[in-house]
Amino acid sequence: MKIVIIGASAAGISAAKTIKASEPDTEVVIIAKEDRVHSRCMLHKFLGHQRDAQGISFIADDFFESSGISWLNNTTVTGLDAQNKTVKTHDNQDISYDKLLIASGASYFIPPIPGLRESKNVYGFRDLKDAQLLDRECNTAKDAVVIGAGLVGMDAAVALLERGLKVTVIEMTAAVMSLQLDQKSADAYQQLFEEHGAAFILADKVVSVDVDAVGRGRTIHLASGKAVAADLIVIAAGVRPAFNFTEGSGIATNHAILVGDDLKTNIDDIYAAGDVTGMAGIWPNAMKQGRIAAINMLGEKLLYQDRYALKNTINFFGLTTLSLGNINPQPEEKCQILIREDRNNYQKLVIKNGVVEGVIFQGNIGGSGFWQYLIKNKIDLSAKNKDLFSLSYADFYDQDPATGEYRYAV
């Protein structure tokens, strides 16, 4: 059997690994537009010059050779013929498959703001190529503007600060990383970034960009009337699943490729995993989807059920945060909010009817992994006659006598 995988990020590589681990004889081809496999979550380490391109790889150096996987890099898939089971590439190869995994990820999105799309010095921060382009700009640029203070924007900002640029972050909402943090925990990061030289303009919007004679965006105008000078602009305003090449193939889409619990599309033998499905959200989920899709392509049946994606960890300047679930409940949700603080920690629990809905742990996050289980499985804690902050996995301690693995006693 020959399995073709489009995309070499979390989902694609995880699928390839899973296939080769259980059926080494299965032929696997990975097609990727990138030059080399890299972890997008580590791009800031590349741009910040803490690591080179090799250093942000998340596979072993000899991964393709040792696992016998065909690696088509710098190759863009341009078309898909589901009838004849082939994919077409930018260089006019027709690559046949028995089963296909679409793990082509997502692309960054530049909002339609006058001057912004036209500017030659606007970059996303999505893959190594982006980082390499930015890297070159950093050699001469002084003023950097990052549009969007989500995780990607903050990643870019930290790297640009590392490179000694003056960084201004512009954000529509009133706080940084507003999907992951509440005001208090966001303020802590903002303060740290400011201590390292960043400036923030929050609750404001870019309305236009002045483009100079050579086509570079120079001045960014905001709704408030402020104007910010820029030598380079990073746009971090969100991503869109990338599946242009499926046009006309008959694959059902709705802003993303639609898949069932088995991660199969509406067409037999074609599966999708990762950001392209619009339901991965974060790296670990993409990895898991890749694995599950692979297992299903090999003929077993495994469902993607651990869909919980409202989760993240943040680590900037050594300040670590765990964020899970509904962390900024609206008043009408009538949630109970518990806060515990000390010199080095800010902890917040959002509880409704005895069930924890959201968690922010800022500071010490050691041993906090069990919270995700409690939230996504909606474990009722009202019978736990205990300070909820002092919970640990030990409160649900149980072991499988046969294997010695832990399981939950709930």
Add this chain to the structure above:
Amino acid sequence: MKRIIIDREKCDGCLNCNIACISAHQEGSNFYTVDLQDPDAQARNFIKYDPQKGYLPLFCRHCDQAECVLSCISGALEKDPLTGHVQYDENKCAACYMCVMNCPYGVLKPDNKSRTKLIKCDFCDDKPDDPSCVKACPKKAIAVKEVSL
């Protein structure tokens, strides 16, 4: 694979496993000389106490389907195909701590001092014999056993 099997009824909470673990990861130290006040002194195992259940030893299971490996963005966490143990490569790690978030049993934690490393059991695979904690348990509450995956 070999796993540290826990007989929690036997645990007395003496924390000798903690010391053994810290010592095993503090170059050149032994039980007399291990510096427990060093900010880098962190055990990879934990003993929790519950008034009803008694002592609850938390040790990395090197899970069959290791969530930490699946969540790793850098390839720093890998399941060794030979030993079955989840090994951690500090040099690869990007300290994103997705693994901390995804370990369902709360066994993983960032290093206290720099928040640039993960503190995780390595099964003392670089040392002969059993893991240091197992050797140090006076109650034999932890023992290495072969389990089938």
Add this chain to the structure above:
Amino acid sequence: MNSNFSCQTCASADQKLETFISKLSVETSHHRMEGQSVKCGFGLQGICCRLCSNGPCRITPDGPKGVCGATADTIVARNFLRAVSAGSGCYIHIVENTALMLKKTAASKGVLKGKLALAKLAEIFAVEEADEHVRAEKIADMVLADLYKPDYVKMELVEKMAYKPRFDRWKELGILPGGAKSEVFAGVVKTSTNLNSDPVDMYLNCLKLGISTGLYGLTLTNLLNDVMLGEPSIRLAPVGLRVIDSDYINIMITGHQHSIFAYLQDRLIQDDVIKKAAAVGAKGFKLVGCTCVGQDLQLRGQHYQEVFNGHAGNNFTSEAILATGAIDAVLSEFNCTLPGIEPICEELKIKQICLDDVSKKANAEMMPFVFEEKESQSNDIIDAVIAAYQARRGVVALNIDGDHGNDDTLTGVSEGSLKSFLGGTWKPLIDLIVAGEIKGIAGVVGCSSLTAGGHDVLTVNLVKELIAKDILVLSAGCSSGGLENVGLMSPSAASQAGPKLRAVCESLGIPPVLNFGPCLAIGRLELVATELAEAIGVDLPQLPLVLSAPQWLEEQALADGAFGLALGLPLHLGLPPFVTGSPVAVQVFTQDMLNLTGGQLIIDDNAKSAAASLDAIIEKKRKELNI
């Protein structure tokens, strides 16, 4: 009896003993080592505190202080001072009993065998009474008066006993002890819950306890005993399990208080008692030496050749001695009387009698020694032992390794006997040291333990290393029990010494390791050191002299160690005394002590490197003396 004991016994430097024990059907300490091989890290580092109900607190990365706020430095210092106080208490108990015994013996015009010792003490104490009994009683009274002083009144004999430069230094440091018993009390109070938290203050307190322990508990106990029981004199004697003669009714003695046996040991060889023994089929009674009191008897063996068979072994040989089946009774009056002998005595029907309740064994008969009733008590003991002999002989199998030990251990070495051996002056020894024929002196003292490689392993290996470097070894304590049984105290051991020391030993017919006897005799080593220093005209820390307690075992050893440090001597220990969890403790003992007293602690469980360190210190001191 527990039959589940480990079949794995620990190693012993004494190969024959190791083999003997490994084949025993009774459990010994050597069997129990394996079951205790996993040690508590907090205990080893001394950072567990059980002083209050908030505890036990242990210093961990997540809990760097106890609930009360005590740091590792405070916890370690408290634990250590508590241990030194207890250890001091043990020795002070011994000297108190010994002084009381001398007082009563003198008052009742009893026999005083040690005329030279009496004269010496009278001279030191400046007692001028002509009548020897009055003189002895006065000496005893002076010792007791000091022991019973409150802690805020300094003991008067310290200045008379101590070498002047040392006394002056101690005075400067403010560590001259008050009444020795009260000092123990003070140490216990100081270390109770939420009292003293100053590690340095507590370590200075340890030195104070070291001084009272050393001068009174050790040195004076020896000299007072010598007055009653006779001075040691040099001779060759048999040692090891071979000394046990099954034709006799055998009593193993354990403890540290020789004078408690003073009457009994003479009584056992009187005709009517021998007749009683003969009536049940024995040739008579014999005392078999074990632990330090056995060493004391061996040391004074010249006076007790008829009743004393010889020294069979040290504390961790006691179970094996009983397992020979040829011991009919154990008389104990102090440590080291291991609880482990109890089931063996039970199984082998060995009568256990305790003469001092401080060492009451769980299944022993308590017969507290009363001086005024010593005649009737001795008769009671004799009858009880005869009854045991009758009940067990023929029923209990005999298992004596007649090959164990040797017949030519040089014993009876003391400050007095050694000096007279040298012709009544230290000059020959000093000349040998100056000439480099003897590079230096190492006092290898203290206990025997089963750690640091096994039973006596480090002690024996270290001594071999030291003598190979031409360093003369003087031993006192259970260490000497191990060293004699492996033959290092036999003249033939000279062949194991370095060429220069070997030549000295061979010309004098002595071994390179001299046996001063019990741990109490560490006080005799102090006398030797002081007399040498006096003769040369230097202070103790300048001498090419080092101390080592390679296998220190117990709290008493820590009090001894504190004495060694107060004397300003380098002190090697095989294993740390539960202090390494405290940076301050490590700093004080290994560095700062040099400036305080001149002493220094060296921790090393490797015989080769430890010997090299000690050798380097000796070389350095020689250099500083220009020799």
